[in-house]
Amino acid sequence: KRLPAGSRPLPGPTNLPLIGRVHDVPEKGSWLKFYEWSKVYGPVYQTKMFGVTHVWISSEKIAHDLLSRRANIYSDRPQIPNLPDNRTSGDYLALLGRNDTWKRQRKLCNHLMHTSALASLHDYPTLERNRFLYLLSQSPEDYIEYIEQFTSRTISRLSWGSAHPAQILRHTTFGLLETISPSGALPNVISFLRHLPLALSPWQKKEKARHDLEDKQFRSNIGFVRRMMDVGRAEPSFIRTFLEEQQGGGVSSSKKSSASDTDEEKAKEADVDEAMHVVGLMAIAGALTIGSPIQSYILAMCHYPEWQARLQEEIDTKLAGRCPMWEDREKLPLLRAVVKEVIRWRPPVPTGIPHAIEKDDVYDGYFIPAGATIHALEWAITRDESTYPSAETFNPSRFLLPSYPSTYREPLTLYPNLSGFSQFGFGRRTCQGVPIVEQDLFLTMGGMAWAFTITKKTDPLTGSELPVHWNDYTPLLIAKPCRFPFDAHPRDEGKLKKMREMYDEAVEGEEMERSESREERERTEGWMVEGKVRQKEEEIPWQSAVEGVGAGGPGVFGRSGVTGVAGVSVAPVVNVDVRGTVVSVGNGEGGGGGQAGTQGQDQGQGPQPQGPRQEEKSVVGNGEAGEDENHETKSTSTSSRTSSRLGSRGHESGSGSVTGTPSASWGSEPSLSFRGSSAESSDCEERLEALGIHRQTEEEVEEGVKRRRVRIKAVSNASSTIEALMVPTTPSEKGVVQLGVGVGVGVDGVVDEIVPGAWRW
Ligand code: HEM
Incomplete structure (x- = not known):
């Protein structure tokens, strides 16, 4: 493209014909390479891969300048080669292009999040946290399983009022992550592979099977909530809120107003269909992401026992031995700081979720072409020493002491919190799930600190500590620490007993829920049999x-x-x-x-x-x-x-x-x-x-x-x-x-x- 007068191309590594720099980007820890390049080429640079220009932003200020201040042209999403209709299909709000469907869906998502805060939905994270703690006490080495159960069950309850869809949700969601991640499916890197016909494309076939299963589940979940509503037994959920409001004529994402009754019915069903996808996407987002910081917390506690001791002291003194509840948040600034610092230290979405630019632009004299894929490189943003001094060090103090002016904020009854944090994106596409994340992490990290002392594991033969990696993360778009050994010692007998009681209460409720939804469960388990979607063992x-x-x-x-x-x-x-x-x-x-x-x-x-x-x-x-x-x-x-x-x-x-x-x-x-x-x-x-x-x-x-x-x-x-x-x-x-x-x-x-x-x- 010809450069506009007075502008220059963005710096970046020299590109080879066709492939650009694909060969330089490792499958694992790709963000480390992009970060390394930012040290060489500056806070905004470009690379090319198979003809697509990728712009990498490593400064929070520049990310705001472009993605927030110029949001009118930076709020689109790129096409994902392995999911070619991602911008238009309406299945996944977070991947939609900047079009009317996205606007409608985002509004509905916002509305459901907002009204859920008023409903009793927010008991669910506590319930599931209580279940989680006891399970962890019984077998800490199963932590990944229990954490994934916690996140998927919590979001299933929030979405559909029941934990029973959680298992299939995990299955289909992980598949989606593979489908859309650069390191998950080859066509996302070698983009011309997307042109292969279905019969010849293992990636398309796999995605189709996964999508079919997901679609069935989402439809069934709505059917389940409707039937429960009919008999007056539907638990609170996003979808129940939607259906109730729709019945009352309140909410509608209405695509069109219609004259006849039949048309009106059709329009209503179209709305339900859309809500099904919006809630489905919320469930996907919740099931995928939150496990990452929970696991990173355990990793951090292995490396920084002194912070665990301080956190325990805060909880013990402020709550007189009680396990933290959401209502305690004003009293526990250190816990909130730990939550935020875990996310900063090990960003769950290290490469960010890319935006796309719709029109040519010039920033600080540099030309950014329309159609380029724009990445806020979250890993680099959290390592900016001017904002986060000694960025490699896990240090919650940076949010608690005035001596860290770039991150400290008063009053400490309110700050730190996750609202507006760079790790949840920029501009019009910012994450809509922050309140859920905040609550889930506060409860699980606070609960773990209350219940356990986490330590590195000791080798029973040699008596020496087993090594725990520092930064070995899974390669997909949402990165989680690879498995590591550790011990979680219940802090005392009383707490163990209490955990058991909390667990029993949580499971009691579940039993009731299970009997109510048994028929549904059997059906969905049947799909699992049909589904046969294969996953990577280490991830799943x-x-x-x-x-x-x-x-x-x-x-x-x-x-x-x-x-x-x-x-x-x-x-x-x-x-x-x-x-x-x-x-x-x-x-x-x-x-x-x-x-x-x-x-x-x-x-x-x-x-x-x-x-x-x-x-x-x-x-x-x-x-x-x-x-x-x-x-x-x-x-x-x-x-x-x-x-x-x-x-x-x-x-x-x-x-x-x-x-x-x-x-x-x-x-x-x-x-x-x-x-x-x-x-x-x-x-x-x-x-x-x-x-x-x-x-x-x-x-x-x-x-x-x-x-x-x-x-x-x-x-x-x-x-x-x-x-x-x-x-x-x-x-x-x-x-x-x-x-x-x-x-x-x-x-x-x-x-x-x-x-x-x-x-x-
Ligand atoms: C630790 C957990 C999470 C992290 C780190 C995270 C991070 C992000 C990021 C980086 C984006 C892209 C922002 C951008 O494009 O600028 C995003 C988008 C989004 N997130 Fe989250 N997220 C998390 C959990 C959740 C949860 C629980 C929900 C459930 C409602 C959710 C819903 C969304 C939605 C709907 C979008 C798309 C917004 C849009 O494209 O308009 N996220 N998230």
């Missing part, structure tokens, strides 16, 4: 549970929530590797058809293990797992091990199929065995005893011990986390306590921990 810790269950269907009971029926064997079957050793726990009466990661041919006919309450990750899979590279070999072998183990009482027939005789199990001894090189099968029960898990005594049965759970948790060697819950329910006709077992049977796993408790069936 629950993957093997998602993919891995045999076509015996029932092998894993997922969140079926079905209590065992008296007279029918509820066969608890646990098959996991214990540090390289296979454990099978079961009464062997069939059940356990198809195990995670098998080649999918198990046709379990036996009674199905079913649990009254299951954890999220026990999701029904499709029996076609095993294609995952990480799992294939071991999964297959575990499948056969599983079958033969079950065969100790059940019958193994044909090629891997497992059948059983339900009635024979009553009163029979459960089979417990260890297999493998490092353990004798005979010492299985002793080993379990040693782990604190004992068979329930008659007295305990007599007492009708309820709600005691034995949790067997397997962490796969590919860092999947699977959990088994054995929950004593009611005494059966036989006078014993039945155990429902929820097992995400994630073969290839190691049992990482067995929570002490009693089991029996």
